[in-house]
Amino acid sequence: MGRSAESFRPPTRLQILSELRKGTRCVTDMEEILPVTQVNISQHLTVLRNAKLVDFAQDGALRCYYLCRPKLVDGILDPLAADFPVIRKTKEQIDREKERAKRKPVASRG
Amino acid sequence: MGRSAESFRPPTRLQILSELRKGTRCVTDMEEILPVTQVNISQHLTVLRNAKLVDFAQDGALRCYYLCRPKLVDGILDPLAADFPVIRKTKEQIDREKERAKRKPVASRG
């Protein structure tokens, strides 16, 4: 409801995936980066592990997590950031507008 | 629980913001792109409007939504997609590892 623009934050699970795209990370690494607790991070990692999106290599007491299906994660994250600052209308959008104009041919529409 | 990797989907609200980064979109445009109903899209747009992240220009019966704080949205979305395929350890990560090594100077750690 009264959520302000500044408080918008990407969901933790996506942030974790994003972090792991940059390289192997242990839980402590992520604790220092994400604004959530160790417990919450572990919970998400468990979910991601069950989904076979991540796995870890144990290094002493550390668990170094990594993406085990990076291409799949690309498919999830890349579309979110694809920026097309120049093209303001896509081909598809123009086609849809043509469709609409065809169904009802109006004059005043730039 | 048994969520599979393929079923991972970016949250609708972020997808909407992402769509709007590409240009002005009306609700019907987004309906054809996102796997959710018109109602759900309208609901999210209301939230985003209240948060002053988006606004619309009315064009006949269409409401053409656009980002009214694109820089802010960049700040939300860009970090998710920042990909560093080469650098596997960031400076910060190396620093943290040094810190740990200082606190307990161990031999077997490559």
Add this chain to the structure above:
DNA sequence: ATAGAATATTAGAATGTTCTTATATCATGT
């Protein structure tokens, strides 16, 4: 005035995420 297209509102259920607290496991150094 009426119809149809586009969009919005409302309300409730279902589901998902986050937070909190407490406790447990495992590895390492002493």
Add this chain to the structure above:
DNA sequence: ACATGATATAAGAACATTCTAATATTCTAT
């Protein structure tokens, strides 16, 4: 064996998101 650091599990509350169904509003053309 014990302490400590790193991580995990469990369980419940709080909150957010999604879905569904029904209904309402606005605009445009007839």
